[in-house]
Amino acid sequence: MFLFAAGIASGKDDPLKIKTLSSRPDFVSGGDALIEVSVPPNTQLSDLSVQLNGVDVTRQLSAHQGGFRGLIGGMKVGKNELIAKLSAPMRANTKLNIVNYPITGPILSGPHLTPYECRTVESGLGQPTDSNCSAKSQLDYFYKSTDGTFKPLPAGARPADLASTTTNDGDVIAYIVRVESGTINRTIYRIAVIADPAAGDLPGWNHKLVVSFGGGAGTQYNQGTNQSKDALNDLYLSRGFAHMIATELVNQLHGNAVLQGETLMMLKEHFIEHYGIPKWTVGNGGSGGAIQQLLIAELYPGLLDGLQPSLSFPDSSLHTADCGLLQNLWRKVDATVWTDAKKAAVEGYIKGTCGAWERSFVPVLTATNAKGETVLINMKPKGASDWTGTIVSRASGNTYYAKMAIKQSNTLRVEACTVGRFFCSGNDWSRIATTPQALITSRGIAAQPPS
Numbered sequence: 001m002f003l004f005a006a007g008i009a010s011g012k013d014d015p016l017k018i019k020t021l022s023s024r025p026d027f028v029s030g031g032d033a034l035i036e037v038s039v040p041p042n043t044q045l046s047d048l049s050v051q052l053n054g055v056d057v058t059r060q061l062s063a064h065q066g067g068f069r070g071l072i073g074g075m076k077v078g079k080n081e082l083i084a085k086l087s088a089p090m091r092a093n094t095k096l097n098i099v100n101y102p103i104t105g106p107i108l109s110g111p112h113l114t115p116y117e118c119r120t121v122e123s124g125l126g127q128p129t130d131s132n133c134s135a136k137s138q139l140d141y142f143y144k145s146t147d148g149t150f151k152p153l154p155a156g157a158r159p160a161d162l163a164s165t166t167t168n169d170g171d172v173i174a175y176i177v178r179v180e181s182g183t184i185n186r187t188i189y190r191i192a193v194i195a196d197p198a199a200g201d202l203p204g205w206n207h208k209l210v211v212s213f214g215g216g217a218g219t220q221y222n223q224g225t226n227q228s229k230d231a232l233n234d235l236y237l238s239r240g241f242a243h244m245i246a247t248e249l250v251n252q253l254h255g256n257a258v259l260q261g262e263t264l265m266m267l268k269e270h271f272i273e274h275y276g277i278p279k280w281t282v283g284n285g286g287s288g289g290a291i292q293q294l295l296i297a298e299l300y301p302g303l304l305d306g307l308q309p310s311l312s313f314p315d316s317s318l319h320t321a322d323c324g325l326l327q328n329l330w331r332k333v334d335a336t337v338w339t340d341a342k343k344a345a346v347e348g349y350i351k352g353t354c355g356a357w358e359r360s361f362v363p364v365l366t367a368t369n370a371k372g373e374t375v376l377i378n379m380k381p382k383g384a385s386d387w388t389g390t391i392v393s394r395a396s397g398n399t400y401y402a403k404m405a406i407k408q409s410n411t412l413r414v415e416a417c418t419v420g421r422f423f424c425s426g427n428d429w430s431r432i433a434t435t436p437q438a439l440i441t442s443r444g445i446a447a448q449p450p451s
Contacts (some may be wrong), residue, residue, distance in 0.1 A: 016092040030103035032073035105185035117222040137182030144175035162309030163211035187248035190231035204241035213285030216252025251288025257295035286310035323354035
């Protein structure tokens with residue numbers, strides 16, 4: 001467990017203190033950190049000297065609430081030393097040791113997963129700039145129309161159908177949203193907040209942050225995809241909240257709480273450095289999104305101040321596997337003996353829970369990839385690149401509503417849906433060549449696998 005509070009260099013009563021505000025000093029990333037220097041009353045900036053690894057960075061600070069703050073950049077990967085010296089109204093000095101990591105990570109999660117496919121192009125960020133699937137950051141502007149939809153903000157005069165909104169602070173402002181997109185720790189992130197593009201400021205932000213977590217359960221060997229418009233959540237934005245999403249915070253992509261917490265830690269560091277310190281940060285999400293919130297709150301206390309989990313269930317796959325075995329048993333026993341009440345007592349959950357888990361996840365655990373096995377039935381086109389129909393569960397023999405969509409030339413996204421087609425879960429299916437092919441990764445072309 002890691003406590004993610006800011007780091008302070010000096011003793012409680014020392015007149016001169018250095019503190020990192022954007023992260024712990026031993027978990028800095030990207031070469032910069034928001035620093036606060038606490039000084040005695042009436043201290044001027046000219047009385048202070050701050051050096052990073054022997055280089056003067058004092059001018060990167062400005063006055064703030066009786067002290068000085070600033071985003072200090074130029075840190076090297078590894079250990080850094082920040083030294084502050086005070087010449088008046090008294091003499092004092094202090095030091096803060098900082099450990100900086102690459103913006104591509106990792107910090108705590110161990111070596112990156114390989115092989116790994118980039119998804120920056122599919123997410124509208126262009127070709128990756130390095131082997132860690134990085135991309136240049138960009139800003140997009142949208143506006144809420146009076147017809148209730150979000151639209152791209154055109155250049156020039158404000159559109160005639162621009163709506164207004166009243167934030168939780170009581171401010172009535174034009175409903176224009178800025179979405180920042182980029183990559184950190186190999187995740188594609190989006191940060192949406194009400195903004196004024198002409199003034200370049202954030203007039204409607206209420207200084208609170210909401211992070212949405214995606215559901216599912218899986219492990220994919222790719223970066224995942226999202227779009228800038230996916231961050232446009234009217235519930236939060238209309239009230240003045242900043243809203244953050246990220247591909248790594250979708251449990252269907254990588255069900256790894258250590259990696260997800262590390263990613264949130266790095267994303268929040270970036271947010272604090274470029275937006276400010278939120279009054280509080282709250283999570284939101286159901287199913288696998290609930291799992292992420294609960295585990296991150298446990299493993300990384302301090303990153304989330306509040307949770308909004310829904311459709312929660314235990315985080316162990318053993319419960320899901322047990323449900324598969326039990327559902328198979330219930331289909332064979334005498335229903336007059338094994339009543340619903342008895343089944344619920346054995347399963348430990350309300351009626352229908354175990355059955356839903358079996359339909360959604362047990363096929364993933366028991367897939368055989370056997371040739372000639374019928375899986376999809378009567379798939380009919382719904383659009384240019386997606387179909388709907390029926391999928392067969394090999395584990396139970398039951399059939400469910402299925403969705404299939406082409407993600408790229410050799411990849412299909414296939415999902416099975418339950419609970420009135422409300423809850424869907426699935427995986428990416430890749431085309432299998434008839435002859436061995438070279439493995440293409442973001443690092444280049446690997447050797448041909450054996451036949």
